[in-house]
Each structure stands twice: as structure tokens, then as C-alpha cells.
Amino acid sequence: MRLTTKGRYAVTAMLDLALHEGQGPISLADISSRQQISLSYLEQLFAKLRRNDLVKSVRGPGGGYQLSRNKADIVVVQVIDAVNESVDATGCNSKGDCHGGEVCLTHHLWCDLSEQIHGFLSGISLADLVARKDVQQASQRLDKAHLRSVDIERIVATG
Amino acid sequence: MRLTTKGRYAVTAMLDLALHEGQGPISLADISSRQQISLSYLEQLFAKLRRNDLVKSVRGPGGGYQLSRNKADIVVVQVIDAVNESVDATGCNSKGDCHGGEVCLTHHLWCDLSEQIHGFLSGISLADLVARKDVQQASQRLDKAHLRSVDIERIVATG
DNA sequence: TATATAGTTGACTAAATTGGTCGGCTAATA
DNA sequence: TATTAGCCGACCAATTTAGTCAACTATATA
Secondary structure, three states, X not given: OEOOHHHHHHHHHHHHHHHOOOOOOEXXXXXXXXXOOOHHHXXXXXXXXXXXXXXXXXXXXXXXXXXXXXXXXXXXXXXXXXXXXXXXXXXXXOOOOOEOOEOOOOHHHHXXXXXXXXXXXXXXXXXXXXXXXXXXXXXXHHHHHHHHHHHHHXXXXXX | OEOOHHHHHHXXXXXXXXXXXXXXXXXXXXXXXXXXXXXXXXXXXXXXXHHOOOEEEEOOOOOEEEEOOOHHHOEHHHHHHHOOOOOOOOOOOOOOOOEOOEOOOOHHHHHHHHHHHHHHHOOOEHHHHHHOHHHHHHHHHHHHHHHHHHHHHHHHHHO
């Protein structure tokens, strides 16, 4: 089991989409600047999210990504799974063949732990996160900073 | 956060010690043969376990390792911590500076998850594991196989 | 229709971590 | 004094992470 920036970035990016729902497609460039995630890395992650049918893409100018279904119907563990980060804590992927075909001494412990984690992360939808006060506050901060940087770019571009 | 063989091996080895408590020092060679863990790797892990005061060592023939305190007073999360596998799921080690000095969008989510995992693993002592039926069954299996292999070695050695 | 935007794909990479191996050392005991 | 067993540090192959880069395709708009 591992939970690294890969899974965290994916959840953060999906939450960014959920927060800006109804504003049309959101470009990866926007997410990249708001959430400080490398654009190229986001591309990799979104390729997997799309393959897992969690987002749909719109090409061309004004394009971007949107959630493929209601934010209440996408749950954190699905996002983490989609980018290949397993939440399984066993060494045998819960198959029970960790010690020469049989279960190892601690197999059931790791099974129980996996269940705990899976249960926790499958009980939290993007809609749940959007509703949280701490998320709303952080989101406002990030959006403001993003708008400022867009302004600066415009000023630089137009002289 | 990651939970790999490193942490699992450490817990398994500590549980092996707990199961054979009262039989004097247990050598890493015994643990290695019973639990199918590389001896040299066990040495690395036990260096850390000893530094963290979870085991004490006895040198010389008949030597080995013993738990440094009662098995009811050693808890799974301590073992995992000792071998440097963090159970923290945040990207900032719970410091809250994950997004340029401030918390990132998903900081609190990972904090909550960390708390879940930590709570779960700190509620399970080695004594709890020893008392479990699935552990006892697996342990009997492994001990029998170990005795057989010891017999074979003796037969080979004596001709 | 040209052009800019934005997604798609694939090849590549530096750095870190994992799961070890190997050799030599030291302490204790029989 | 030989053997056992822990101690220690150097080294290593394989994998994963967190990217970069370049080329391509689809689409909207000027």
C-alpha cells in the first residue's frame, strides 16, 4: 500500500473540478496554476482518470475536463484506484498466498487494516469534500491567487 | 504514506518473538526460516527495532532477540514507526505547509485518514495478535514446518 | 482558412526507495 | 580457541515517483 503525491494530486485535481462545476470545461492549465501541480504530470493523471471514466474531456479552445457524473457519485477511493495507487495493505493483494501458498502470520491484520482504510475513503464523495468548511476556505484562497496571476499575465501580455 | 514489506516484515518478526516468548532469546536465523524473511534484511530491521528500544539482544551462542517489554505494551504502530515507515498520509507530515506555506485543498482529508489508520494500529498490541485464532493457527503451521527443516538439517549434518 | 488552444500520446529521465547481498567485525560461550 | 550469533557498513538491481519534452490531433474562433 502506498499513498503518495500521485494519489493526493489526483484527488486534489478532481476536487478542483468539483469546486468549479457549472463553469464549463476546466483546463489542466488552470488546475496546474491553482493547485501547483506540474501540467505534464496532470496530463498523465488525467489520462488514467479518463480511462476510468471519472472525467470527460472537451478539446479545442475553451476546452478542458469535467466530471463524468455527479460529484456525489464519485468517491475518494475510486480516484486513488484510478491512478494505480492501491489501498490494499496486504503483501498478496488480499489473495492469501503470502507465505508459500498459504496466509502469512499477519495476513488478517493487514486485511483488517485495508478494510478500515477502504471503508473510510469510500465513505467520502467529492460532494462531501466540497461541503466542508476547510475545503471552501482553502478554495477561496487559491481562486483569488489564481485570478491575481491571470491578471498579471494579461497586463504583461497587453503591455 | 507507505506500508510495504519493510513494515510488514517488522511486525511479523516482532509477532514471532511474542509467540515464542519464554523460550529464551530467539535467533534471527530461526525467524528467517520460520517467516521466510532474508536474514540480512532482518538484521537491518532489528538494528532499528533495537535502537527504538522494542527488543533487546543477547550475543554469542544461544543468543538472539527478546521483546524489551511486555507484549501487551508494544503496539503495531510503534513497530512500523521504528522501521521508518510513516503512517502519515499527508504530503507535509501534518505540518500544514503543503501549498506554499499554507494547507492544500485536501490537507484535512489526509489528516483525518492518518488519524484513522494511526488509531486502528495503535489499538492493536502484540498480545492482542497472539490471542487471535487465525494467528495461532498460522503460527502452529509455521512452527511445524520449521521443526521439520531443523530435523532435515540435523540428519544431513550427522549423515 | 489560418491560427491558437487544449487534449493525447509516448519516450525519456533523475532521484529516491526497496529489498536485498556480501564481507568483515565483535562479543560470548562451550 | 573455535563457533555462534549479533553488529555494521558498503554496495547493488529493480522499481517507482515525479516529472520533462516533443510531436500530434481535434476544435473553436478571428
